[in-house]
Amino acid sequence: xxxxxxxxxxxxxxxxxxxxxxxxxxxxxxxxxxxxxxxxxxxxxxxxxxxxxxxxxxxxxxxxxxxxxxxxxxxxxxxxxxxxxxxxxxxxxxxxxxxxxxxxxxxxxxxxxxxxxxxxxxxxxxxxxxxxxxxxxxxxxxxxxxxxxxxxxxxxxxxxxxxxxxxxxxxxxxxxxxxxxxxxxxxxxxxxxxxxxxxxxxxxxxxxxxxxxxxxxxxxxxxxxxxxxxxxxxxxxxxxxxxxxxxxxxxxxxxxxxxxxxxxxxxxxxxxxxxxxxxxxxxxxxxxxxxxxxxxxxxxxxxxxxxxxxxxxxxxxxxxxxxxxxxxxxxxxxxxxxxxxxxxxxxxxxxxxxxxxxxxxxxxxxxxxx
Numbered sequence: 001x002x003x004x005x006x007x008x009x010x011x012x013x014x015x016x017x018x019x020x021x022x023x024x025x026x027x028x029x030x031x032x033x034x035x036x037x038x039x040x041x042x043x044x045x046x047x048x049x050x051x052x053x054x055x056x057x058x059x060x061x062x063x064x065x066x067x068x069x070x071x072x073x074x075x076x077x078x079x080x081x082x083x084x085x086x087x088x089x090x091x092x093x094x095x096x097x098x099x100x101x102x103x104x105x106x107x108x109x110x111x112x113x114x115x116x117x118x119x120x121x122x123x124x125x126x127x128x129x130x131x132x133x134x135x136x137x138x139x140x141x142x143x144x145x146x147x148x149x150x151x152x153x154x155x156x157x158x159x160x161x162x163x164x165x166x167x168x169x170x171x172x173x174x175x176x177x178x179x180x181x182x183x184x185x186x187x188x189x190x191x192x193x194x195x196x197x198x199x200x201x202x203x204x205x206x207x208x209x210x211x212x213x214x215x216x217x218x219x220x221x222x223x224x225x226x227x228x229x230x231x232x233x234x235x236x237x238x239x240x241x242x243x244x245x246x247x248x249x250x251x252x253x254x255x256x257x258x259x260x261x262x263x264x265x266x267x268x269x270x271x272x273x274x275x276x277x278x279x280x281x282x283x284x285x286x287x288x289x290x291x292x293x294x295x296x297x298x299x300x301x302x303x304x305x306x307x308x309x310x311x312x313x314x315x316x317x318x319x320x321x322x323x324x325x326x327x328x329x330x331x332x333x334x335x336x337x338x339x340x341x342x343x344x345x346x347x348x349x350x351x352x353x354x355x356x357x358x359x360x361x362x363x364x365x366x367x368x369x370x
Contacts, residue, residue, distance in 0.1 A: 003125065003168060004042060005177060008032040011062035011213075012171045015039065018122055019048050020101025027052040027100050028075075029120060029127050030170055033065040033225050040073070051100050055079040055088070056129025056170055057117040058221045060143060060214040067224030071321040074269030074286070077224055080109070082116025087223050092118060110157055112150025113138030119158065121165075126181070129170040132158050134179045135189050138170075140203050142210065143218065147203040151196050159185045226319075244327035244337045245312075253314045253340045257281070262312035262338075265303065267326045272318065279316065287322040300333060307335055316340045 004017040015035065019026035026048040031039055043050055053066040053075045066077045067087070079085035081093050090098075094109035106121045113130040117138075120127045130138030131153055140147045163182030186192055190202055211217070220226075248256075256262040266279050267287035278284070283306050285299060307313045313335050315323035323339045330337035 001123070002166075003122075003127075004046070005168065006035065006039065006042065008035050008062065010034065012173050013059075013062050014168065014170055014172065014177075016127055016168055017042065017046075017048070018100075018103070018105070019046070020103040023101030024048050025051050025101035025103075027054055027098065027105065028069070029054045030056055030059070030129065031065040031069060033063045033068065036065040036068055036072075039065070039069075050075045052098055053077045054098070054105070054120060055083070055085060055221070055224075056119065056127065056131075057114045058083045058085055058143070058218055059130075060218050061171075061211040062213065063217050063220045064225040067226035070224070071226075071317075071319055074272050074318075074322075076272070079224075080107070080116040080118040082109070082111070083114060084116070084222055085224065087226075094118075108157055110153035111146065112140055112153045113143075113145055115144035115146070115149070117153075121161070124162065124164060125166045125168060126158065126161060127168045127170075128158065132167060132184060132188075133169045134167070134172055134174075134176045134184070135187070137188070137190050139206065139208055141206070141208065142214075147200040148196065150203070151191065151199045154188075154191050244324070244331040244339065246338055247324075247341050248314070248338045249341055253338065256312060257314060262314050263307045264314050264316070265306065265326070267315055267317045267322050282316065287317065287326045299329075303330060303335070304333060312336045312338060314338050314340055 001021070006015040006017070007013070008015065011032065013030060013032050015031050016029040017026055017039070018029070024047055026043065028039060028050060031053060050069065050073050053069045055064060055066060055078065057080060069075045070077050076089040078090045078092055078098065079088035081091040092107040094107060096107045097104050103122065108119045108121060110117050110119045110131040117129060117131055119129060119131055131150070137150060137154060139145065140150050159181060161181045163180065163185065165181040167179045167181060167184060184192070191199055194202070253262070257264050264279070264282045266273070266282040266284050269286045273284055285302050285306065287299070313330055315326045315330070315337065317323040320339060320341065327337040327339045
């Protein structure tokens, strides 16, 4: 069984989709924002349910779509602990594992390209990001890079994997798709047979120009690619914002709900509710997962049954994208629908410190029964 390998020509970036054939649960590794619709189309055509979006590091040559996948598909986001991507749902340490269906990936901390860079092992495959490339390796001259750390990651971590392990790199600029640990250990031009001083000398002599998009990409990727000027999110919001009653503040929504004038509906997915936590008093009705799909009949029927005649319906989600779209759909069903501004987001760092899930940050909505 092989991963689905996808390619972004502009940045020469490989994105990978790995899935469990029994449950159809899937993960995506290093998604690119410009390829969001392509990736969603592949998932839809394959009948896959995306549960995790993984980053190998904070990229400097493209912007990730992980944040948008969280908004549109309700996936949980992950990033290496040492990369400063603190908006991810889960920050991974060396040896951590992620389950999807009956499958599992294991994180390997492989600093060198950046201090936090990681590779991911699945079965007899390894996704090496910008650490190990085909007949090369990632550069080490910026963004907390270290040639010495890279040498250790290559020779003492990745090259300790079985020789038959298939390598799936984060980039290739010559049309190659994969290699093996044994092949790279024997013939990689930068590291095979080289001592540490020789390797450092090779890396110091590269004198590569900085990535063209580095000043734009790195800050965006520290927030999972969600920028205030993100054109796709704005387009989705603008298109959806036509045709529903309007947006309301958290305080006004709480007032309506506590007075009994409105029903509160949480359109986040079951995975998000399980991970971040529930909003007391909200009715969970997950919004559709994929943009462009026909609305699920079950959503329509459940929503109509949940909203008594004459009452408003208030929608909330993680940040406001799906709740706007749900409000528009509810209006089409004849309901008086509102989107709650700002959304909700669990604080993964605070949760990790507490050793538990839950705890809200965001709009501070006072959802308590009066």
